[in-house]
Amino acid sequence: MPVFNGLIANQTVQLCNARELHAFVGSKRQYGDWIKDRITDYGFVQDEDYIIVTQRTNGRPRKEYHITLDMGKELAMVERNEKGRQVRKYFIECERKALQQPKQLALPEPEKKYTFEFTEYELQQMAWLWFAFxxxxGISQHIHKIFKMLRSDMAGQIYGQAYDYLSVLRATNQTLNRITQKFEADPMTNWRVLKHLCQFDPKAVKIDV
Structure with missing residues (x-):
């Protein structure tokens, strides 16, 4: 009995043709009635346990039920005969072999890159925003110590704010250094902020608990 791969809910799964399963287990019921009653009686769900495929035979359309191996195992066992038990063991072996096959790892998508244009003033504003953080x-840590001594409920929120500030500093420092590398620190202009930006050590700055 052929087992093949198919798509259900955009997932690749192993399937078999219910018509071939019906023939193999030797059911005496008419196939159309058999599969419809089994679906109703056991609560199988379309596009979850099976899919319906229309195929043409001698010019006439024929509806085929492609079922998952889990559904196939259940249909086989309810027949309560040796053929059904054979089918169940066969499907279990198919699943075992599929699990043993090495799966191709999906390659990560390349990181998207964008190009923007900034004026010198805009770059300065971003650098000063970083410095404000x-x-x-430092200010949040100082306030946190005071509120902690007072046993205020606000101490935890202030600590969280300091942690958020530090996270922003660490995440943006390298990027800001890269986009301002053509400029030099000048104590007489707004570029004096570059001194703080270039000397920042992400590992040296810590938040006291």
């Missing part, structure tokens, strides 16, 4: 870490 840096100052926020």
């Amino acid at each position: 840096k100052r926020g870490v």
Whole structure:
């Protein structure tokens, strides 16, 4: 009895043709009635346990039920005969072999890159925004110590705020250094902020608990 791969809910699964299963187990019922009653009696769900495929035979359309091996095992066992038990063992072996086959690892999609244009003023504003977060870490830590001594419920929120500030600093420092590398720190202009940006050490800054 052929077992083949098919798609159910966009997932590749092993399937078999219910018509061939019906013939193999030797059911004396008419195939159309057999499969419809089994679906109703045992609560099988279309596009979950089986799919319906229309095929043409001698120019006439014929409806085929392609069923999962789990559904096939259940249909085989309810026949309560030796053929049904053979089918169940066969499907279990098919599943075992499929699990042993090495699966091809999906290659990660290349990271998307974008190109933007910024004015010098806009770059300065981003650098100063980063510096504001840096100052926020120090201020939040100082306030956190005071609220912690007072046993205030706000202490935890302030600690969380300091942690968020530090996360932003670490995540954006490398990017900002890259996009401002053509500029030099100048104490007489807004580029004086570059001194703080370039000297920042992500590992050196920690939040006291």
